[in-house]
Amino acid sequence: xxxxxxxxxxxxxxxxxxxxxxxxxxxxxxxxxxxxxxxxxxxxxxxxxxxxxxxxxxxxxxxxxxxxxxxxxxxxxxxxxxxxxxxxxxxxxxxxxxxxxxxxxxxxxxxxxxxxxxxxxxxxxxxxxxxxxxxxxxxxxxxxxxxxxxxxxxxxxxxxxxxxxxxxxxxxxxxxxxxxxxxxxxxxxxxxxxxxxxxxxxxxxxxxxxxxxxxxxxxxxxxxxxxxxxxxxxxxxxxxxxxxxxxxxxxxxxxxxxxxxxxxxxxxxxxxxxxxxxxxxxxxxxxxxxxxxxxxxxxxxxxxxxxxxxxxxxxxxxxxxxxxxxxxxxxxxxxxxx
Amino acid sequence: xxxxxxxxxxxxxxxxxxxxxxxxxxxxxxxxxxxxxxxxxxxxxxxxxxxxxxxxxxxxxxxxxxxxxxxxxxxxxxxxxxxxxxxxxxxxxxxxxxxxxxxxxxxxxxxxxxxxxxxxxxxxxxxxxxxxxxxxxxxxxxxxxxxxxxxxxxxxxxxxxxxxxxxxxxxxxxxxxxxxxxxxxxxxxxxxxxxxxxxxxxxxxxxxxxxxxxxxxxxxxxxxxxxxxxxxxxxxxxxxxxxxxxxxxxxxxxxxxxxxxxxxxxxxxxxxxxxxxxxxxxxxxxxxxxxxxxxxxxxxxxxxxxxxxxxxxxxxxxxxxxxxxxxxxxxxxxxxxx
Numbered sequence: 001x002x003x004x005x006x007x008x009x010x011x012x013x014x015x016x017x018x019x020x021x022x023x024x025x026x027x028x029x030x031x032x033x034x035x036x037x038x039x040x041x042x043x044x045x046x047x048x049x050x051x052x053x054x055x056x057x058x059x060x061x062x063x064x065x066x067x068x069x070x071x072x073x074x075x076x077x078x079x080x081x082x083x084x085x086x087x088x089x090x091x092x093x094x095x096x097x098x099x100x101x102x103x104x105x106x107x108x109x110x111x112x113x114x115x116x117x118x119x120x121x122x123x124x125x126x127x128x129x130x131x132x133x134x135x136x137x138x139x140x141x142x143x144x145x146x147x148x149x150x151x152x153x154x155x156x157x158x159x160x161x162x163x164x165x166x167x168x169x170x171x172x173x174x175x176x177x178x179x180x181x182x183x184x185x186x187x188x189x190x191x192x193x194x195x196x197x198x199x200x201x202x203x204x205x206x207x208x209x210x211x212x213x214x215x216x217x218x219x220x221x222x223x224x225x226x227x228x229x230x231x232x233x234x235x236x237x238x239x240x241x242x243x244x245x246x247x248x249x250x251x252x253x254x255x256x257x258x259x260x261x262x263x264x265x266x267x268x269x270x271x272x273x274x275x276x277x278x279x280x281x282x283x284x285x286x287x288x289x290x291x292x293x294x295x296x297x298x299x300x301x302x303x304x305x306x307x308x309x310x311x312x313x314x315x316x317x318x319x320x321x322x323x324x325x326x327x328x329x330x331x332x333x334x335x336x337x338x
Numbered sequence: 339x340x341x342x343x344x345x346x347x348x349x350x351x352x353x354x355x356x357x358x359x360x361x362x363x364x365x366x367x368x369x370x371x372x373x374x375x376x377x378x379x380x381x382x383x384x385x386x387x388x389x390x391x392x393x394x395x396x397x398x399x400x401x402x403x404x405x406x407x408x409x410x411x412x413x414x415x416x417x418x419x420x421x422x423x424x425x426x427x428x429x430x431x432x433x434x435x436x437x438x439x440x441x442x443x444x445x446x447x448x449x450x451x452x453x454x455x456x457x458x459x460x461x462x463x464x465x466x467x468x469x470x471x472x473x474x475x476x477x478x479x480x481x482x483x484x485x486x487x488x489x490x491x492x493x494x495x496x497x498x499x500x501x502x503x504x505x506x507x508x509x510x511x512x513x514x515x516x517x518x519x520x521x522x523x524x525x526x527x528x529x530x531x532x533x534x535x536x537x538x539x540x541x542x543x544x545x546x547x548x549x550x551x552x553x554x555x556x557x558x559x560x561x562x563x564x565x566x567x568x569x570x571x572x573x574x575x576x577x578x579x580x581x582x583x584x585x586x587x588x589x590x591x592x593x594x595x596x597x598x599x600x601x602x603x604x605x606x607x608x609x610x611x612x613x614x615x616x617x618x619x620x621x622x623x624x625x626x627x628x629x630x631x632x633x634x635x636x637x638x639x640x641x642x643x644x645x646x647x648x649x650x651x652x653x654x655x656x657x658x659x660x661x662x663x664x665x666x667x668x669x670x671x672x673x674x675x676x
Contacts, residue, residue: 137577138577155513155515156494156513157512157513157515157516169579174495174534174639174640175493175494175495175513175514175515175533175534175639176513176515177493177495177513177514177515177533177534177535177540177543177544177640178495178533178534178536178540178638178639178640178643179639181534181536181537181539181540181640181643182640182642182643184539185643195513195515195516196512196513196515196516196519197515198516198519199519201519201522201546201547201548202515202516202519202547204546204547204667205515205543205544205546205547206515206543207546207667207670207671208539208542208543208545208546208660208663208664208667209539209540209542209543209663210539210663239475239476241507300516301512301513301516301517302512302515302516302519302520304520305516305519305520305523322546322671323671325546325547325548326546326664326667326668326671327668329542329545329546329664330664330665330668332545333545333660333661333664
């Protein structure tokens, strides 16, 4: 939910409805993250979490970017902007880790890699539980060995960036149902399922498949509390295919298929955050113009089921729907009715 | 399960364990299908079904095959066989439909398209329920309008061929959890979920997500009753990525990644059954030699969870596991424990 949709108001509403609200720290200045944490704390006494991007360990080979940057020139020119510098940086990793230690949050979750044993131990010292996003059983074993308290098991159907470790794989990984079973067989940690959890029955499904909770992204993007872009809001509830692409940021992410995605998916290199910075101004200008064919429309595979309702209502309805689905299936399968 | 794994013994064992056994009629001579139906009938009084491939409506453009057939020459030469004729045919469609009408089966299921209203009505006249495999909500609406009694909702994680209508799409479609929710919103028919249903908790999950039943493929492939190739049996229970490819048959299908798949996925055309026939002898010879890098290793994303146990035991364990998962999650979510 980094890059727009995540807001303090959304986290607050989720917390107040009985969910565990999250703030996205990715792409943001540390100062802004601190202000957002303060905003949530001032509005609710409920626990909440913050999600951090683990930095890419090494910069991309500059030679691997040249052809793609040349290809993007036409897109930039069309929108009357310059491409950004394709620079490598670590998203203020140390500063944000210090902020987390200082803030003594309930949960810190990590995406794009596994923090070191030392970082996890330091968060444990201040009472913060550490959740790590994984996309296969090997990553689950690595995260468990590093000291993770829980794993966010991200299926291939999830919207936005793939959260696994290291190089992202073209094949896109496993969908959430099978992945939960595979990870459940590998580690004993609590699992939080992510991917296509659009309503109560889907939440009940991942709980049956071994998750302790579901993590919801796209299903909240039409809530008034979310910071979702206007053009994207208009498209999300309609049937349309999604695809994994590196075109916008240099890292595989799932979004609605649009012109930019079709033009560039075949050629975009694996180079995050370099490509993110190169396309940033271009995407901002496309957003400003409402040109939904030229910026990233992150969305999970079940985006069509997202509803424009208050976030608290979405969360409460989902919880009630999960209980109802469980009750109905249990009644149907009860031994007496066999 | 066509092309080897499906056998009368497997269908019989599934039926006897309380499941609905199926025979695969695809690729087989009508006479063989009749013999297999007789074999199941002579062994069990339980209901069972037969699955048919709907023919591709028009042959592929011959020009679209030339380059790919040339590419495959080296593979054929390496195995000392000739490529087969890249011929178009309809898998004895009319003969097999007549057989189904005459046999008055409990269920006929269809893959690769939607049979006509007339064909469905004819099957209804003889008391046969018609199930149609769908991969998106539009196909579900078409199948409902044609008179289907139930839909097999095939997620992108399923092994073997994608069962949707018409041209298969590179993106591979939606995973089963979100797809069930989307199809549930589109039609009122009973849904049978397919894809990564490897154990009881996964079965409970798809039931919660709106399915009336789960369809199991890969999870049965190590059973002694299955006709699964020896080299493939050895690989299935080990961690290994799967991918969608047209390399082997000209139609997207999910299998374990091997040399042939990596060499040819980028260039294989959408041309089924032409490519199936072209590679048939090549694949048979690779199988005979135990060369698992040169034939199709169909497998769903959760293949690693397949177990070498009797089919009846697999089915019974799955049912018991589903009940247990439902009971555990229901207890955890009961209002009293909130």
